[in-house]
Amino acid sequence: MSAPRDLGRLARAVKARRLELHPSRLAAANSAGVSKDTWQKVEDGLLVRDVSYAKMDPALGWVVGSCMLIAEGGEPVPASYHEDADGTFMLSKIPPSLLPEDVRQVVTDSAMATTANLTVREIRDLSERIVEELRKRGLLPNGS
Structure with a gap:
């Protein structure tokens, strides 16, 4: 079970990051593929659908799931993001606190x-396969 959501904390983080990366709330919303009203709700500390948070993460330069974290x-x-002969790909470090x-x-x-x-x-099977692969590579602890 996940921890209770602190939407005020999320609102402050999203607004601060948006101000670093985007000239306006509308530009950020367009980049994420959400409405300006949805973005405003997040910055006001109001609840939106989880899929909206997932769309906003990349527009903020974060891995999907970061808003929830x-x-x-x-x-x-x-x-x-990095480029090689095969195209562009994303790299990220998994924080040690990630379970x-x-x-x-x-x-x-x-x-x-x-x-x-x-x-x-x-989706559940995909999640389990990814967790198992991360365990095999030593990036996640065994168990749970």
């Missing part, structure tokens, strides 16, 4: 935000 007392996970359940939630939020045709079972 902030609201639950954690820190955003910065995303960095397997956090990874599952990030995968679920990401899948819901980007892939309309996955079933709940497919």
Whole structure:
């Protein structure tokens, strides 16, 4: 079970980051693919759908799921983009405080935000496979 959401904390973090990256709330909302009203609600500390937070994360330079981490007392996970001969890809460091359940939630939020045709079972299976792969690589603790 996740921690209670501190939407005021999230509001402050989103606004501060938006002011660093975007000339206006409208520009940030357009970059994220959400309405200006939805972005305003987040900055006002009001609840929006989880999929909206997932859409906002990349516009803020964060890995999807970072808004939820902030609201639950954690820190955003910065995303960095790199190019090679095969194209552009994202790299990020998994913070040591990230738990397997956090990874599952990030995968679920990401899948819901980007892939309309996955079933709940497919999303759950994807989450479990990712957690297991991260464990094999020593990036997540065993158990849970």
